[in-house]
Every structure is written in structure tokens, then in C-alpha cells.
Amino acid sequence: MATRAVEGAADPRLSGRAVKRIAFDEETIAARVRELGGEITAAYPDGKLLVLGLLKGSFIFLSDLVRQISRPLQVDFLVAASYGDAMVSSGTVRLVYDPETELEGKHILLVEDIVDSGRTLNRLMAILEERKPRSLEICALLHKRIADGLKHETKFTGFDAPNEFLVGYGLDHAENFRHLPYIASLQ
Ligand code: PRP
Numbered sequence: 001m002a003t004r005a006v007e008g009a010a011d012p013r014l015s016g017r018a019v020k021r022i023a024f025d026e027e028t029i030a031a032r033v034r035e036l037g038g039e040i041t042a043a044y045p046d047g048k049l050l051v052l053g054l055l056k057g058s059f060i061f062l063s064d065l066v067r068q069i070s071r072p073l074q075v076d077f078l079v080a081a082s083y084g085d086a087m088v089s090s091g092t093v094r095l096v097y098d099p100e101t102e103l104e105g106k107h108i109l110l111v112e113d114i115v116d117s118g119r120t121l122n123r124l125m126a127i128l129e130e131r132k133p134r135s136l137e138i139c140a141l142l143h144k145r146i147a148d149g150l151k152h153e154t155k156f157t158g159f160d161a162p163n164e165f166l167v168g169y170g171l172d173h174a175e176n177f178r179h180l181p182y183i184a185s186l187q
Contacts, residue, residue, distance in 0.1 A: 037068020057113035103131035118147030
């Protein structure tokens, strides 16, 4: 309901910026996150599970997702930033924070907000594989399906996403709009 109101009137959270359209509303996201939690619970019948969130974009998705996973797990984070505030991914990825949790021998589930060019994942998966996890899989909320040369496909995917600049539910433009409870494309 709140989402529909946004389309007809300015959302004060947008600071005057107009959204082109709501791509995924709150209810749609919540329903899919519940399903993903069930899929992940079923996929890991045993062993230690570490849910590794890629900051900053995954922070809302991860916090909702782990509450839908009905088995023991641990949580840690990675920070890998591409340079600049451009609306196109630059392709240069730097690791700003490395998880302190031991990865060896654990099921690692890397949680991403969106797969765009796939460069971030290609770089990170190579780093994580060196830590000798028991298994290493990716859960992405959004997947644009435009990545050329993605070396590891996502095991769990929330939605195929339109090739538009998306913000909200953790996704930003120049660090703004991460707090929107829905996902919208910018004008
Ligand atoms: C964004 C997004 C993904 C990545 C996807 O991160 O959160 O991690 O880009 O793009 P790619 O598939 O083209 O590599 P960003 O570097 O903007 O950092 P953020 O998570 O802090 O927003």
C-alpha cells in the first residue's frame, strides 16, 4: 500500500528525485525473501553455514534473509567497493574489509544485492576459494543476466532484474536511497 502511494505522490525519502517506476514493491520482496530462506534451509541439511554479506548493498537483504533461514548459521561481512559514484560499474574492485571469521571447512553463502557486470563476484569468489571452504555459493537478490564471463552462477536468485539503474532495499545512487523499502528505477 505504501508503495502505491509513492507512485502517485512524491516520496519524502527521495529528496525531490523522481523514480521512473517501482520495480519490486515491499510485499513482493518480502514474499520472495521468505521463499529464498526456505530454499536455503533445505539446501544445507548439515555442516556449519556462514552467511557472508557483501557490504554495503546487501545489508537490508541479508538482515531479512537470515531471519527466514531455519537452521544454525553465522554471519559476517565483506566490504568490496568499486571506485566512484558513477551509474556504471567501474570494474575496479578493492577489498576494504576482510571477514575475521574462519572460512575453512564451512559452507559459505555469499550474499549480494545485485549481479550487474559480474566483475565484483568474479574477483571475490577467487579470493574466497583460496580460504578452502566446504562449499561456496552465491545468493543474489537481483540478477540482471547481462554479465559476460560470470565464472560462478548464483545458486539462489531473488529476481531477474531489468537493465535499469535500480535503487532501494540496500541499493544506492551516490550513497543515497539505500533506505527505500522498495526497489525502484531512477529517472
Ligand atoms: C554494487 C552492488 C554489487 C556490485 C554489482 O556494489 O552492490 O556489489 O556493484 O556490480 P557488478 O556485478 O557490475 O560488479 P558497489 O561497488 O556499488 O558497492 P555497494 O555495495 O557499497 O553499493
